[in-house]
Amino acid sequence: MRTAEITRNTKETKIYVSLNLDDYSTIDIDTGIGFFDHMLNAFAKHGRFGLVVKADGDLDVDPHHTTEDVGIVIGECFKQALGDKAGIERFGTAFVPLDETLSRVVVDLSGRAYLVFEAEFDNPKLGGYDTEVTQDFFQAIAFAGEFNLHATVLYGRNTHHKIETLFKALGRALRAAVNLNTDVKGIPSTKGVI
Secondary structure: OOEEEEEEEOOOEEEEEEEEOOOOOOEEEEOOOHHHHHHHHHHHHHHOOEEEEEEEEOOOOOOHHHHHHHHHHHHHHHHHHHOOOOOEOOEEEEEEEEOOEEEEEEEEOOOOOEEEEEOOOOOOEEOOEEOOHHHHHHHHHHHHHOOEEEEEEEEOOOHHHHHHHHHHHHHHHHHHHHOEOOOOOOOOOOOOOO
């Protein structure tokens, strides 16, 4: 089974994440930020990942540290669970609509961290969640996971819908990329290593 379990404690946050790439029967999210919990649940459900996230952060300051640190630990879990990446598809693309909104996410589990993030949010807050930290989460997961991540809201009006389509598309794109394919022999790279 391709799994990982990581705990990260700092003076700002205490984060525990468990990830299972092949069994999504357990999804249990508690970050203390209701909207972020909703997004991580959508990410795991639509990516078909088993995901447990327990976060205790300095929410009295703001949600930034918690959101970013959860992204770091989830990214580290993907890197650990994938091992040498032998037999995986490596690339993944997903388009996800939600009413008036359409978003696209494309990933390459290349071993190289890079983020292109194209989205504008008119509403600065959704509950206790600062919408601008969405980009920080996407950067954290891509850089800790060491993969290329291109996330774009193609069009839309509602900020909730925009962010939700990005998280769902991230889950589906990563699902496509981590899938094992018997036609892929060894490491999916001309270099022989990712």
